[in-house]
Amino acid sequence: MDDDKGRRAxxxxxxxxxxxxxxxxxxxxxxxxxxxxxGLRREELAQIAGVGTTWYTWLEQGRDIKVSAGVLDSIARAxxxxxxERALRNIIEAVEPYPAYAMDARWTVVAWNAAACRxxxxxxxxxxxxxxxxxxxxxxxxxxxxxxxxxxxxxxVLALFRSSTGPYVNEPWFRDLVADLEAxxxxxxxxxxxxDVRAAHGGPKTLDHPHVGRLVVQPTTxxxxxxxxxxxAVYPPADADTSRKLTMLYQSARVARPVAHPQSEDDxxxxxxxxxxxxPDVPSxxxxxxxxx
Numbered sequence: 001m002d003d004d005k006g007r008r009a010x011x012x013x014x015x016x017x018x019x020x021x022x023x024x025x026x027x028x029x030x031x032x033x034x035x036x037x038x039g040l041r042r043e044e045l046a047q048i049a050g051v052g053t054t055w056y057t058w059l060e061q062g063r064d065i066k067v068s069a070g071v072l073d074s075i076a077r078a079x080x081x082x083x084x085e086r087a088l089r090n091i092i093e094a095v096e097p098y099p100a101y102a103m104d105a106r107w108t109v110v111a112w113n114a115a116a117c118r119x120x121x122x123x124x125x126x127x128x129x130x131x132x133x134x135x136x137x138x139x140x141x142x143x144x145x146x147x148x149x150x151x152x153x154x155x156x157v158l159a160l161f162r163s164s165t166g167p168y169v170n171e172p173w174f175r176d177l178v179a180d181l182e183a184x185x186x187x188x189x190x191x192x193x194x195x196d197v198r199a200a201h202g203g204p205k206t207l208d209h210p211h212v213g214r215l216v217v218q219p220t221t222x223x224x225x226x227x228x229x230x231x232x233a234v235y236p237p238a239d240a241d242t243s244r245k246l247t248m249l250y251q252s253a254r255v256a257r258p259v260a261h262p263q264s265e266d267d268x269x270x271x272x273x274x275x276x277x278x279x280p281d282v283p284s285x286x287x288x289x290x291x292x293x
């Protein structure tokens with residue numbers, strides 16, 4: 001039962017995030033005046049997919065309803081998911097209860113499983129800038145507490161980022177990200193000019209998770225062969241205790257208190273947008289979210 005609720009919650013966040021990424025113009029619809037939320041409305045997505053608005057609303061709300069493969073395929077087409085992307089999401093979900101996510105060439109998380117949500121952050125509640133792993137590592141207020149060896153690990157993230165983004169150094173998004181990080185992080189200003197590079201993760205990482213304490217994971221990053229710009233990051237446990245805790249976190253169905261996420265001015269959420277939470281219903285030892293590195 002808990003496992004099923006967790007999967008439905010992950011589907012809810014995924015559907016909402018993908019629907020909000022589509023503009024009316026992308027699907028051949030008129031703008032329709034001022035919109036209170038980004039992307040398509042639920043009724044518009046339902047119309048494109050050929051399903052009832054009420055039924056789709058129930059699906060996105062995570063209600064326990066029956067869904068055929070044909071209907072899911074129609075919704076996937078309406079969301080403009082290509083076959084490679086659907087296959088990638090199946091892989092991400094298949095590795096649960098271990099956290100996994102996919103990131104694009106800009107190091108922005110674009111897909112994730114429920115385990116990653118519980119261990120790291122509720123990615124659907126974050127703006128694209130906040131889902132950039134380098135930005136998250138340097139600016140999220142919980143990182144210095146949660147990442148046991150914060151400086152070593154974050155410098156490692158920076159070295160990996162530099163080694164993989166060489167072809168993009170003259171692109172506006174790259175220059176903007178570097179400039180914004182230099183403006184908000186004294187550590188980034190000090191370490192970026194050193195030019196450190198790294199080709200792979202440097203061994204196990206220890207997290208001080210606010211709900212279950214010490215977690216030791218062994219990050220593994222895989223290149224997606226059919227989509228060179230995508231990489232899959234998986235965080236299997238490095239010991240039996242971490243394996244037990246990851247399973248407990250994944251199976252936790254009830255939602256705990258939301259975690260506040262910092263936002264840049266450029267990526268600020270609309271006023272009044274609720275922060276979605278996916279923290280487990282287990283005793284919390286400290287405020288804060290999970291750690292990405």
